[in-house]
Amino acid sequence: MLSKNLTKYLHSLQLKKYRQEHNAFLVEGAKSVLELLAADFQIELVAVTEQFYKENTSLLDKQPFRIEIAAADELSRAGTLQTNDAALAVVKTKDNEFLYAAPGEYVLVLDDIRDPGNLGTIIRIADWYGITKIICSLTTTDWYNPKVIAASKGSFTRVKGYYTELADYFEQVTGVTNAPPHPSRLQIATSVYGTFLEGKNIHKTAFADTGYIVMGNESNGISSAVEAFITQKITIPRFGGAESLNVGIAAAVVLDNWRRG
Template identity: 60%
Template sequence: MLSKNRIKYINALKIKKYRQMHEAFIVEGAKSVLELLDSDFKIEFVLSTSEFRQKYSSNLSRHNAVTETVTLQELQGLGSFQTNDSCLAVAKTKDNAFLSPDMAEYALILDDVRDPGNLGTIIRVADWYGITKIICSEDTTDMYNPKVISASKGSFTRVTVFYTDLGSYLSANAAEKKVAGAFLGGKSIYDYNFSNSGGFIVMGNESNGISKEIEAFVTDKVTIPRIGEAESLNVGIATAIMLDNMRRQNAVKR
């Protein structure tokens, strides 16, 4: 049976200030926990049903994870999602380490993306298209939010996120690089030429788009042409379209 202190600790990690205080976060569900086990994150402990522990005993023993068997009722009472029927892990957060731009690759810039589901989706999309670096504004939602971790489907283990003042970062690192920003008004993405030498792709806030401060650093305003009547695109979907076109163009150039 789980101790009251452990239950209290896990529940506290659902809140940002306690994640920061303890430098720890929650990972729920079989897929995400298995990805965590194969990553370089330091794991505090894993809570799992007996079925999960038996099925993945080699994974757990290979990574020497401290594992405690719990009932399905205990697990569902702890997690944020009703569908979790296998495991929950607590891992240590990583330092907010500076990310330098690559010479021949693109990095994502997220300007005030607030919805945890959107951030998690963007991390997953970035992983799909081989983008390993995301630079976020200080107001962008916390990547260790349980909803972000869940929506990323394990991609948080392969994509590095850095939070900083975007104006200062771009001022110091965007010289002589293309900075493509997603706007409702701009050059069609189908006509835009993504640089083969890398740069930045900027995605803005769900309601307000890219801020005026960050717009000043954008060298190329790009739009996804609207054919139908929808007012706007979800920022996660828009990110996928931007990255897909970038990768397709670069593949053709090679």
């Protein structure tokens, strides 16, 4: 049974200010928690139903964290999922560490993605296509929002995120200005692709070996400050009457064409 204090603590982690205060976030559901247990996150505690514990005793008993047995309705009330008959974990957030495109690698860049569901979906899509690093603008929704974690379906354990001012970041990694390079950078990668309505047909785009792919805000696209660093504008050609694509779907189409290129 979950205590009142623990339930209150779990509720607080649904809000960004308390996640930042405690440097912790929630992971909910059987699949996500099981993937978490195999990852390199520091786990504070796991609350599980008796059934989930019995099914995963050998795995759970090897762990150093605190384990709480709870009823399914307690897990649902303490977390954000309407139904949770398995598990809920409290996990320590990771440091906001600088990420860049190493030789032969592509990095996804998100400019002001506000919807948590979209961010979680993009993390999952990135994982599918082998993207392990995502750079986020400071206005992009919180990586550790419960809706982001849920929508990522466990992919948050394999994809890293870094939040920064994008214009400053691109100055560092492209060498466009005289800004000093970040000490962690191994190579200047100048190929920066961005999605625009008037860009080059992505079906005819040849991607460089190393680079960045920028996806813009759901309504306003890529900001002018970031547009200044785009070296190749690309577009997904429209053949029907739809006005636009969801940014998650657009990210999938772009990454699929990048992989085929």
